[in-house]
Amino acid sequence: MTILSLEHVHLVREGRHILNDLSMDIWQGHVHAIIGPNGAGKSTIANTIMGLTGYRDITGDIRFEGESITNLSVSERAKRGITLVFQEPARFEGLPVMSFVLAGAREKTRAVFDKSLIMVGLDPDKYRSRAVDRTLSGGERKRIELASVYAMQPRLVIMDEPDSGVDIDSIPYIFEVIQELRQSGTTVMLITHSPEVLRQADHAFLVCAGRLVDKGSMQRMYNYFNGRCVPCSHVGCPDRELEEIPAFTNLEMQAGLEAANVRADKEVRNG
Numbered sequence: 272m273t274i275l276s277l278e279h280v281h282l283v284r285e286g287r288h289i290l291n292d293l294s295m296d297i298w299q300g301h302v303h304a305i306i307g308p309n310g311a312g313k314s315t316i317a318n319t320i321m322g323l324t325g326y327r328d329i330t331g332d333i334r335f336e337g338e339s340i341t342n343l344s345v346s347e348r349a350k351r352g353i354t355l356v357f358q359e360p361a362r363f364e365g366l367p368v369m370s371f372v373l374a375g376a377r378e379k380t381r382a383v384f385d386k387s388l389i390m391v392g393l394d395p396d397k398y399r400s401r402a403v404d405r406t407l408s409g410g411e412r413k414r415i416e417l418a419s420v421y422a423m424q425p426r427l428v429i430m431d432e433p434d435s436g437v438d439i440d441s442i443p444y445i446f447e448v449i450q451e452l453r454q455s456g457t458t459v460m461l462i463t464h465s466p467e468v469l470r471q472a473d474h475a476f477l478v479c480a481g482r483l484v485d486k487g488s489m490q491r492m493y494n495y496f497n498g499r500c501v502p503c504s505h506v507g508c509p510d511r512e513l514e515e516i517p518a519f520t521n522l523e524m525q526a527g528l529e530a531a532n533v534r535a536d537k538e539v540r541n542g
């Protein structure tokens with residue numbers, strides 16, 4: 272069953288189509304990845320679903336649980352159970368870890384706090400009285416933020432680059448909480464350019480230059496992304512690409528990107 276759908280979403284910023292006729296269906300209770308190179312428009316998709324300032328003025332429609340949310344504010348979307356974990360952990364300098372973790376929780380109890388911290392591999396007794404501040408490492412911050420999402424049990428969580436700025440020891444806990452959220456019925460959207468994060472998903476949408484290139488099982492998209500996108504030196508410059516790729520089959524997209532690479536190389540050589 273579809274929980275969230277984007278229907279022909281366009282977003283124009285500074286005269287550029289940064290999202291271009293983007294349609295996608297997110298299935299309830301599954302883990303989906305949105306994968307694509309830097310500058311593809313992935314964070315823009317997250318920000319647009321959340322309805323952040325600067326990402327509201329779209330054409331097309333965004334529907335959540337059967338109703339259009341396109342004209343709802345961020346807080347109205349949050350009330351419906353949509354939450355966004357930013358790439359850079361939000362700073363709530365000085366707030367006690369326990370208050371931070373329980374801020375969005377229905378049940379604000381010590382038991383929920385303890386369970387949520389254990390879920391991300393942190394000892395609740397060691398963190399309860401600490402503050403969310405610069406004494407926490409990037410990995411600790413991200414884990415605490417994910418503990419707060421676990422305590423909240425949202426309907427849909429969008430995680431923008433959940434592995435970014437995270438020490439290698441914290442990564443397994445991040446993956447663990449993704450699977451735990453899924454187990455407890457939360458729909459998860461992972462925004463990433465990392466093949467390893469992609470592996471956590473059931474399905475994936477491949478985006479480039481603000482458009483959907485392909486979608487399918489994680490394994491198929493993994494092969495596609497690793498085989499074609501990782502070696503591709505194209506950097507997202509949506510309008511130029513789109514002008515040059517009139518039809519939009521996968522092969523044509525690929526040919527277009529390869530041609531763009533050749534042109535970019537020539538431009539570099541010719542100065």
Ligand code: ADP
Pocket residue numbers: 284285289307308309310311312313314315316325507
């Ligand atoms: P990704 O997350 O895939 O790396 P982004 O969604 O951050 O890519 O950005 C996609 C493109 O849209 C980039 O070219 C970026 O500069 C542009 N963009 C994103 N947000 C804005 C904005 N608020 N105003 C103008 N351009 C933007």
Ligand code: MG
Pocket residue numbers: 313314315
């Ligand atoms: Mg991004």
